[in-house]
Amino acid sequence: MKELVSIINVKDYVGKEIKIGAWLSDKSGKGKLQFLQLRDGTAFFQAVVFKPNFIEKYGEEEGTAKFDEIKHLAQETSVYVTGVVKEDERSKFGYELDVTDVEVIGTSHDYPITPKDHGVEFLLDNRHLWLRSKRQMAIMQIRNAIIYASYDFFDKNGFIKFDSPILSGNAAENTTELFETDYFDKPAFLSQSGQLYLEAGAMALGRVFDFGPVFRAEKSKTRRHLTEFWMMDAEYPFVTHDESLDLQEAYVKHMIQGVLDNASYALEVLERDISLLQKYVDTPFMRVAYDDAIDLLQAHEADEDTDYEHVEHGDDFGSPHETWLSNFYGVPTFVINYPASFKAFYMKPVPGNPERVLCADLLAPEGYGEIIGGSERETDYDVLTQKIIDFGLDPKDYDWYLDLRKYGSVPHAGFGLGLERMVTFMAGTEHIREAIPFPRMINRIKP
Numbered sequence: 530m531k532e533l534v535s536i537i538n539v540k541d542y543v544g545k546e547i548k549i550g551a552w553l554s555d556k557s558g559k560g561k562l563q564f565l566q567l568r569d570g571t572a573f574f575q576a577v578v579f580k581p582n583f584i585e586k587y588g589e590e591e592g593t594a595k596f597d598e599i600k601h602l603a604q605e606t607s608v609y610v611t612g613v614v615k616e617d618e619r620s621k622f623g624y625e626l627d628v629t630d631v632e633v634i635g636t637s638h639d640y641p642i643t644p645k646d647h648g649v650e651f652l653l654d655n656r657h658l659w660l661r662s663k664r665q666m667a668i669m670q671i672r673n674a675i676i677y678a679s680y681d682f683f684d685k686n687g688f689i690k691f692d693s694p695i696l697s698g699n700a701a702e703n704t705t706e707l708f709e710t711d712y713f714d715k716p717a718f719l720s721q722s723g724q725l726y727l728e729a730g731a732m733a734l735g736r737v738f739d740f741g742p743v744f745r746a747e748k749s750k751t752r753r754h755l756t757e758f759w760m761m762d763a764e765y766p767f768v769t770h771d772e773s774l775d776l777q778e779a780y781v782k783h784m785i786q787g788v789l790d791n792a793s794y795a796l797e798v799l800e801r802d803i804s805l806l807q808k809y810v811d812t813p814f815m816r817v818a819y820d821d822a823i824d825l826l827q828a829h830e831a832d833e834d835t836d837y838e839h840v841e842h843g844d845d846f847g848s849p850h851e852t853w854l855s856n857f858y859g860v861p862t863f864v865i866n867y868p869a870s871f872k873a874f875y876m877k878p879v880p881g882n883p884e885r886v887l888c889a890d891l892l893a894p895e896g897y898g899e900i901i902g903g904s905e906r907e908t909d910y911d912v913l914t915q916k917i918i919d920f921g922l923d924p925k926d927y928d929w930y931l932d933l934r935k936y937g938s939v940p941h942a943g944f945g946l947g948l949e950r951m952v953t954f955m956a957g958t959e960h961i962r963e964a965i966p967f968p969r970m971i972n973r974i975k976p
């Protein structure tokens with residue numbers, strides 16, 4: 530069989546006859562012409578079938594029969610299409626296929642997702658098929674580019690991949706959003722973050738990262754929350770929190786550049802503003818202390834174009850506050866040193882200010898919200914034990930974690946990036962449910 534060419538690569542075959550394996554996503558035509566919209570997972574493009582060419586090639590009878598068969602192909606029929614690649618300035622993609630043969634592989638009947646508009650619940654019910662649409666393909670390609678850039682960044686910066694477990698005996702973040710399961714008559718929890726295990730890894734191997742699914746029993750229905758999502762955690766010894774922020778900034782820039790370099794077709798499909806993304810790579814990120822951010826929010830709360838609620842020092846932000854702050858700066862912004870009261874137990878206090886902790890959330894601009902949470906970790910055995918108790922947790926459950934402070938404790942910091950938040954930000958999508966192949970939300974576990 531002739532070797533198949535991917536649609537994304539047809540630019541290398543102008544003037545040549547190629548064969549592609551594809552699905553028919555849409556079709557139109559009149560008279561002697563049929564326009565087939567083809568997709569193969571790498572890109573979409575148009576193939577043109579011209580009846581006189583078929584008659585010239587196959588004779589009147591066979592040529593007409595072949596043309597008529599093509600005319601009646603249903604949406605999502607799978608096909609091998611042979612044809613000559615042509616440059617075409619009128620098409621957005623820039624290339625077209627002048628078809629010489631079409632071979633049906635698998636037929637299709639009454640495909641539910643027609644080119645017209647559908648409601649989102651219907652599309653989510655048909656997620657296994659919705660993934661075939663152009664927009665969803667583009668988002669998944671961006672997701673892939675981010676994952677690839679992540680591995681590349683950590684490899685280049687001396688990190689080792691260290692896989693943390695999914696089933697765990699203790700909470701990593703908080704006890705309210707834990708999924709509990711029965712583990713041979715004992716309770717076990719689905720991991721909320723690999724962080725605690727990564728800290729053990731950092732003491733064994735130095736710079737480590739993990740990347741895997743995590744679970745949070747989020748009862749909130751927002752456009753930023755999933756109950757199952759993918760987190761990339763990194764942890765490293767002998768660093769201060771400031772140094773950690775430098776690394777996070779370099780990491781996020783590397784991912785953005787990776788998307789620009791390796792998912793340009795997807796960005797074009799999604800009509801993402803590339804100059805904005807390039808600006809985020811070229812401009813230093815902002816860093817603002819939590820208390821300064823509160824002052825700023827208070828100073829602007831009466832402005833005409835603001836719509837967030839009043840916040841006091843000590844309050845947590847809602848998403849309107851995060852959106853306003855990141856738009857105010859126009860670049861990804863670290864909010865540093867939040868109140869200890871609403872952050873996790875393992876964070877180290879700011880020296881001289883025990884009410885604040887050495888942590889940062891990285892807020893994406895354009896309203897995409899928090900993409901990274903990170904902190905410097907408490908290193909003192911007694912202080913950490915007390916913190917665990919103060920948070921209503923049992924130090925016995927954390928004995929192994931406390932051991933890390935017993936045997937050669939060192940300053941260390943780390944962070945976790947929510948993959949789907951990053952995908953949403955890069956793809957410019959409204960809702961996080963499109964950023965993962967099969968989203969899990971409070972009211973959705975199928976398909």
Ligand code: 4AD
Binds near residue numbers: 702722756904950
């Ligand atoms: O801020 P979080 O809760 O931080 C941690 O879990 C730390 N243990 C990470 C670490 O230091 N290693 O979560 C990290 C990131 C958030 O910034 C956000 O991007 C994402 O995970 N995230 C969610 N994404 C989708 N749905 C949810 N329900 C999310 N909750 C957090």
Ligand code: MG
Binds near residue numbers: 890899901902
């Ligand atoms: Mg957070």
